[in-house]
Amino acid sequence: MIRSLTPLAALLISDALVLLGHGLLLTLIPVSASQLGFSDFQIGLTGTGYFVGFVTGCLATPYVLKRVGHIRTFAVLASAYTAFILFFAWSQSFAGWMFLRFMIGAIIAGIYMIIESWLNERADKNNRGAILSFYAMMNLMMITIAQQLLNLGGVNPTLLFALAGIFLSLSIVPVSLTLALAPAPIHKVSIDFTKVWKHSHIGIIGSIFSGLITGSFWTLAPIYAKDSGLTTFQLANFMSAVVLGGALFQIPLGRFSDKFDRRLILIFIALAGAIISLLTFIASFENYYAGAVSTWLAFIWGAFSMTMYAICLAHANDNADSADFVDIGSAMLITYGLSSAISAPIASALMGMLGHQYLFVFMGTSFAIFCVILIARRKSHVLPVMAEHNGEFHSVAGLTTPEAYNLDPRAEELNEAVPASELEREWADVDADYHDNIDKKT
Template identity: 80%
Template structure:
């Protein structure tokens, strides 16, 4: 495991710096927007702008990489990200923040895509799964740690924005100094929603509801915590607990879903998520909520809210060939990103009209509706309780790019198990029906009628 990580150590160090800076901004930006006087609905719209920018970055980054390569593109995107961070400190305009958050989403999508394509280039069939798991866990761990950085500045925008900018600037150094060869340019992202729908209706539907839930959380949970009277320390612990719950429970729930019909596991997750959301809503009105209770409920909520997408993705892959994993993952990721952009303003409308506590009513309602859909689908499309042919679950790193699906070791199974022979490659270019020739060669000799006078003619 360690030997596999040494050649990509510089890339992983840069990734850690990026995640510390970006993870800090995930919480800092909504709080800062609220302090500037933005309404909850406006904060939700800025969050939507980020998710739309992320999808845009996933689609456009391959064209930039083909032109200037990985190292230069990484340096440009990280530098631009740092500039955008500083512009947030100067800008007090809602329209300006919408534009900046869109650009931020596009920049971080490009940075993620470069890191993930580089990891994919350096991985092989023997260590691909280990690298993917380590990358997923490191991402979640760094974002969890980033939430604790809030305590350094007591939500002082100047200090915390500067700290995020420092981390993004430091991320340029290891990648720029690495002696490792940069990978070849990556192909453009192809999205085939119809293919995913054919393989798994639940996959697409789950991506939509997961986007509603997590998009609302990342855009508005810091506002919810601030309006609930949390101190900076309590807010940092609450946000960290949610991410930590998802990190700890993702693999156990995923492995459990390998042994049973994944839809049953998704029913359990969505039902539990709805119950925890309801409990959090009720507890929000209690005087003892902030502190241990909020952190505990946040941990439990993250265990279900932050793990649902990975199991929906695994369910979609169960009915697909290994060669389709990247296409399916890309389509589901784009669906997830666009749904996140929709979920944030809807949830903010709930908060603006009914109160900040209703954020968890929106997310709990999304869990509950998905649960009902799952039960209805399972009744009309029955599968055995024990799913012996489930693909092995692979952890995901949360909001990532389509390139990470190339790291999935299952995507190489067809190529490795059924190598194409030289004869097949030659015949693939011949425009004849060679199956008739094979059939003729295999026909028994005594069934061939040879005319005796044929040679005389």
């Protein structure tokens, strides 16, 4: 495995630095918005801007990469991200923050797409699974560590925005200095919602409810923790515990879903998520909540909420050909992103009317509705999906783009279906167009 990762060292170091900066901002931005006096609903709308930007970035990045290549696109996006971070520290208007959150959503989608397409280009059938697993583990680990960086500044926005900017700026260095060849241009994102619905109704429905739950969490959980009286240290532990719970339980729950009907595992996850959400809601009214209780409940809640989407994705692909895997994953991801975009305003409106504790009522209700749908769907399909019909579960790297699905070994036939000569011809055409443009200018 080390031999497979060594040629990718520069790229993975840049990825780690990006995630440290971006992971810190996932919590810092909502907390800073609250300190500026934004209402919960306004903070929810800025979350909508972020997720709409993320979907836009997934769709637009392939066209940029085709023009200037991976290394220059990465450098431009990381540099632009750093500039927008500084604007956050200066701007105090809601409209400005809406625009900035949209832009960083689009930018981080582009950065992820560059990293994932580069990893896919360097992977082969012998190491694809190992690279995907390491990438998923590193992403979750860096986001967990990033939450602890809040303790360095005591949620001092100026200091922490500067720290995030430093990490994003440094991420440009390893990629820019690498001697490795950049990959060929990637293809545009293919979205076919009909295909996903045909193979698995639960795939689309699950991505909708996963987006409702995790989208509202990432946008509003820092506000919930702050209003619950958690100190900066406790808030950082709360956010880290959720990500860590998802990281540690994704593989065990995924392996269980390989051996049994995945719908049964999803029913268990949705039911457990609803129960833990209810317990968290009740406990948040008590004086003993801040501290160990909030951290442990967050860890258990993350174990179910952060694993649901990956198992829904695996279920959607069980009855599909490997050639359809990337299309299905892309459609589910876009559905997940759009669902995340509408979740935050709904949850924030509920918090504004009834209290911050009702964030977990919204997420628990989403779990419960999904559980009821799963039970109804399973009764209408009396023949259970047997273990021998299930594909092998593979972890999902948290926030990701459609390019990550090319890394999955289940997409191996699709990767092999595109001959190297065809890729070389396409790259040659792009290179020729580039030199033609240079000749015209000179």
